[in-house]
Amino acid sequence: MSWVFDHSTVEHSTDLLVLLVLADHAHDDGGVAYPSVATIGRKARLGRRAVQMALRRLEDHGAIAQTSPAGEQHPATYRILGPGGAH
Secondary structure (H helix, E strand, O other): OHHHHHHOOOOOHHHHHHHHHHHHHOOOOOOOEOOOHHHHHHHHOOOHHHHHHHHHHHHHHOOEEEEEOOOOOOOOEEEEOOHHHOO
């Protein structure tokens, strides 16, 4: 989470909040995080659609990369990226 506060170039407040939730769930090295959309929404106090849009914007911005798609039993997994594609 400290890395996001200190180094992220994300400016949209909703996106930053979602990125912080992902960082809270990730390993300290920015490794894989896999909270569900519902969990992200609950922690960020956002609706499902707002979370989905923020995740899409974060991917477009290069702040996160989806490492596996969501399935019936499992949420999608994400990796937080820094400049150059890795954190």
